[in-house]
Amino acid sequence: MLEKEIIAWFKENKRDLPWRKTDAWGVLVSEFMLQQTPVNRVLPIYIEWMKRWPTPEKLAKATPAEVITAWGRLGYPKRALRLHQCAKVISSEYRGVVPSDESDLRKLPGIGEYTSAAIIAFAFSGRSLVLDINIRRLFARVFDGIETPRLSATKEEKSRYEALIPKKNPHLWAAATMELGALVCTAATPKCAICPIAEDCTWRSLDYPKSDVVKRVQSWHGTDRQCRGTVVQALRENAVLTKDQILLLWDVPSQLEKALLTLLEDGLIEARGKSKYSLPRN
Numbered sequence: 233m234l235e236k237e238i239i240a241w242f243k244e245n246k247r248d249l250p251w252r253k254t255d256a257w258g259v260l261v262s263e264f265m266l267q268q269t270p271v272n273r274v275l276p277i278y279i280e281w282m283k284r285w286p287t288p289e290k291l292a293k294a295t296p297a298e299v300i301t302a303w304g305r306l307g308y309p310k311r312a313l314r315l316h317q318c319a320k321v322i323s324s325e326y327r328g329v330v331p332s333d334e335s336d337l338r339k340l341p342g343i344g345e346y347t348s349a350a351i352i353a354f355a356f357s358g359r360s361l362v363l364d365i366n367i368r369r370l371f372a373r374v375f376d377g378i379e380t381p382r383l384s385a386t387k388e389e390k391s392r393y394e395a396l397i398p399k400k401n402p403h404l405w406a407a408a409t410m411e412l413g414a415l416v417c418t419a420a421t422p423k424c425a426i427c428p429i430a431e432d433c434t435w436r437s438l439d440y441p442k443s444d445v446v447k448r449v450q451s452w453h454g455t456d457r458q459c460r461g462t463v464v465q466a467l468r469e470n471a472v473l474t475k476d477q478i479l480l481l482w483d484v485p486s487q488l489e490k491a492l493l494t495l496l497e498d499g500l501i502e503a504r505g506k507s508k509y510s511l512p513r514n
Contacts, residue, residue: 234374234429235398235405241428242408245415247271250279252407256330256355257288257322263347263354264315269306271414277304289328291319297511300500301468307457309464310498314342332356353406361394362406366413371396373417377434379443380419459484459491464500467511475507 246252249271251262261281265274281302285291291299296313303312318341322330330351331337337348349360363385371393372381385393398405416423424430435441452458462481466473475492482488492509495501502512 237428238408259355263350288319288322292323317341353403357403359402367409370413370417373435374433377438459487472510
């Protein structure tokens with residue numbers, strides 16, 4: 233069992249992150265923001281967000297436009313709307329208190345298996361199976377000798393990793409393994425020379441065999457995501473834009489038309505009459 237070495241390393245090397253010294257609401261907000269987004273991009277937005285909306289009740293009173301604007305360039309702005317909806321449900325159905333039961337958490341908008349487990353661990357110091365990509369990569373290398381884990385965890389994988397969770401301070405195990413994966417056992421350039429469990433790593437003992445898992449490279453330029461993001465950003469900077477003004481933002485009219493339709497469907501923008509658009513007001 234590598235618990236002692238990993239947790240000792242964590243206590244000496246953990247980053248000073250604001251969501252590690254906050255309440256359950258602050259942890260919940262951080263988990264929404266950190267989905268598919270690196271820490272360095274989240275930090276400034278998170279700090280300003282928590283100053284503005286330190287409780288679910290305060291966020292629940294905000295308009296969707298205010299929420300989307302404050303989300304800035306974190307990406308995947310539907311997360312902002314789900315967080316807003318989550319705040320409303322917590323305020324109305326849980327009296328402003330983030331639920332501490334995993335099944336209750338999963339009933340909230342935008343909260344699935346991973347996010348509920350992370351909130352249980354990091355907000356309530358509870359026992360839950362927290363498996364982000366950093367932890368899965370660390371475990372795949374240490375225990376299985378595999379460079380890169382599969383895209384999603386199997387039942388067998390979850391069962392094995394759940395058995396590793398210590399009875400005492402299980403939240404520290406979750407935080408420590410996540411930090412070790414994020415800072416040391418990184419995807420591209422793992423720092424094996426400073427890893428506290430390098431001597432116990434199966435992947436290292438096998439001389440770092442390359443993985444047969446095809447690594448996803450997320451494209452951005454010219455994609456529908458970029459087109460959508462361009463429209464949303466323009467409406468953050470302008471209260472209302474005409475369709476003609478929006479058409480000047482992108483050089484592929486059909487892609488822009490699709491972006492407008494999907495943004496309307498997702499509730500990220502709203503139509504003002506026949507030919508004007510804004511961020512949602514209500």
